[in-house]
Amino acid sequence: MKYFRIIWKNCMRNKRRTILTILSVGFSLFLVTFLRTLMVEFSRTNETPTAVRRIAVHRSTSLQEDMPEAYRKRIETVQDVEQVVGMDWFGGIYKEPKNFFANFAVEHEDFFDVFPEVRLDTAVKQAFFAQRSAAFCGVKLAERFGWKVGDKVTLLGTIYPADLEFILVGFYTSAVDERTFYFRRDYMQEALGKPGKVGVFFVLARSLETTPRVIERIDSMFRNTDAETLSETERAFQAGFQTMMGNVQGLVLSIMSVVVFMILLVVGNAMAMSIRERSHEIAIMKSLGFQNESLIGILLSESLLISLMGGIVGCFGAIVLFRTIDMTRLSQGFLQQFQVEPLTLALGFCVALGVGIISGGLPAVHVVRLTVSDGLRRVG
Amino acid sequence: MPDALVRISNLSKVFKRDNEEVVALEKCSLDISKGEFLALMGPSGSGKTTLLNIIAGIDRPTTGEVEVDGIRIASMSDRELAHWRNTHIGFVFQSFNLIPVLTAFENVELPLLLTRLSKPERHDHVKTALRLVGLEDRMKHYPRQLSGGQEQRVAIARAIVTDPTLLLADEPTGDLDAHAAQEIMNLLERLNKEFGKSVVMVTHDARAAHHATSRRYLDKGVLLKDGQLPGA
Numbered sequence: 001m002k003y004f005r006i007i008w009k010n011c012m013r014n015k016r017r018t019i020l021t022i023l024s025v026g027f028s029l030f031l032v033t034f035l036r037t038l039m040v041e042f043s044r045t046n047e048t049p050t051a052v053r054r055i056a057v058h059r060s061t062s063l064q065e066d067m068p069e070a071y072r073k074r075i076e077t078v079q080d081v082e083q084v085v086g087m088d089w090f091g092g093i094y095k096e097p098k099n100f101f102a103n104f105a106v107e108h109e110d111f112f113d114v115f116p117e118v119r120l121d122t123a124v125k126q127a128f129f130a131q132r133s134a135a136f137c138g139v140k141l142a143e144r145f146g147w148k149v150g151d152k153v154t155l156l157g158t159i160y161p162a163d164l165e166f167i168l169v170g171f172y173t174s175a176v177d178e179r180t181f182y183f184r185r186d187y188m189q190e191a192l193g194k195p196g197k198v199g200v201f202f203v204l205a206r207s208l209e210t211t212p213r214v215i216e217r218i219d220s221m222f223r224n225t226d227a228e229t230l231s232e233t234e235r236a237f238q239a240g241f242q243t244m245m246g247n248v249q250g251l252v253l254s255i256m257s258v259v260v261f262m263i264l265l266v267v268g269n270a271m272a273m274s275i276r277e278r279s280h281e282i283a284i285m286k287s288l289g290f291q292n293e294s295l296i297g298i299l300l301s302e303s304l305l306i307s308l309m310g311g312i313v314g315c316f317g318a319i320v321l322f323r324t325i326d327m328t329r330l331s332q333g334f335l336q337q338f339q340v341e342p343l344t345l346a347l348g349f350c351v352a353l354g355v356g357i358i359s360g361g362l363p364a365v366h367v368v369r370l371t372v373s374d375g376l377r378r379v380g
Numbered sequence: 381m382p383d384a385l386v387r388i389s390n391l392s393k394v395f396k397r398d399n400e401e402v403v404a405l406e407k408c409s410l411d412i413s414k415g416e417f418l419a420l421m422g423p424s425g426s427g428k429t430t431l432l433n434i435i436a437g438i439d440r441p442t443t444g445e446v447e448v449d450g451i452r453i454a455s456m457s458d459r460e461l462a463h464w465r466n467t468h469i470g471f472v473f474q475s476f477n478l479i480p481v482l483t484a485f486e487n488v489e490l491p492l493l494l495t496r497l498s499k500p501e502r503h504d505h506v507k508t509a510l511r512l513v514g515l516e517d518r519m520k521h522y523p524r525q526l527s528g529g530q531e532q533r534v535a536i537a538r539a540i541v542t543d544p545t546l547l548l549a550d551e552p553t554g555d556l557d558a559h560a561a562q563e564i565m566n567l568l569e570r571l572n573k574e575f576g577k578s579v580v581m582v583t584h585d586a587r588a589a590h591h592a593t594s595r596r597y598l599d600k601g602v603l604l605k606d607g608q609l610p611g612a
Contacts, residue, residue, distance in 0.1 A: 002493050009481040284477045287438055288491045288538075289466025291459055372438040376473070 025310020033318035056237035060230035066197030080210035086198040092155025103181040124170030135166035138178030268359035283375020303360025311352030386412035391444030419592035470539030474551035509537040529560030
């Protein structure tokens, strides 16, 4: 700590350069934090005790193709199956495309048994059961559009050739997501002329251990039929959705690597310039008896201090910004919980630490090589 | 000389510049006694600074031996030399060589950061050194806020703050006007006479050399005999 004053004064020797370097690191780490949070958001899965027992059954060929409604009865006969619910992704839009949100038609009698994390008051549930055109949504979605109970909401069909009008009977709460819109599947079927097709069956297995067997049994049951199925855990199903967007994680990782490399160049260059300019002073300190270890320690501490200050600006800046602005609204509902995780924060600071060590360490090698007499001959 | 503080015997220094070999010092032998104030004189390129740097452990001789206070410094490792310099040598440079971002106080404190002294002890030593050079009222000033003479006095305070065995000064008045140069020479003389510091000073300036108790001349890397002048 007795060297802290020297370290601080060296950092503040060229204030403009130091501030610009801190801001470069800050903006880059903000980007790293943002991208990592985006990756976390993409790979976020529901890990509740019920969710891990849920299996999604859909057509093996494509998610866009439906299965016969009659499959439900056969799936219910499979050993270790506790409950089944049919659901369709309606893909409707509210007024205009920018108002995107997830909307599902669900078999109302069984939905709440298979998805207990969707919490709805008993009275609201009863209202949902009683009226065919009833719908409910998450509290955050209702907040977004200022919806109240009793409001009429029309969703314009984009996949199915029907525009559906609903009466909102209430709002659900959930620890996982509060931005989805649910309505009754029988209402949609009626509007479409009862085609008798289902997009996805969500199957609740009796236990986590029986899940692989249930998957195998369901897929065996429909093998060599016109509509073969592909069953997978809900987690795998969601991951499949993500891969539909392409190798986003790979892309994000490549951008993060480029960003980290750029910070290294920026801070490394700043530190190299700073050390080169001070060759003469470093030689003076050596002549006073300073050892290479102490000098390298001082120089490394300077680069660490600068990059960690950049880390604070970038990482905490990201936390404050993401808490201030509504990323869900900004992303039109695409991003549900955009929060910086502690692990992301730790990663950001590890990057800052690594950048500090590498960018300060490489120029510090110059210090070891510098002899006192050579250094004293240098001016500036 | 039985009480020699510095004993140099058959010292040679050859620099290699590209493929050329430049002989800076050739078979120099010299004894400097305790309490002596020696002025090393000679024309530019005669090897004065090289000899001073070797005595300070900043450069190494190509051949020959250097013994300071009974310690053979030529065989020491870089690490040992750095520690030895900190405790035994005080160095005053021609261009002061203060750290511009540190105050006078902090510049003087620098060598003490390498010791085991506590913070209050360090501060006591620094204040004493600055008082000795007459700059106790300039402690918080940065080098750019001081005159050349004051900067050199801070540099002298930094050189003596560890109470070194030997004070080495390389053209300490070279960058100063006559008045400031006189002040610095008076200070060095006082350190030698009142405090018994052994001083080796490299200088071109005959007036500065007049303050020394003895003078030796170097010519083309050869140390002339005691009392011998170049060209004589």
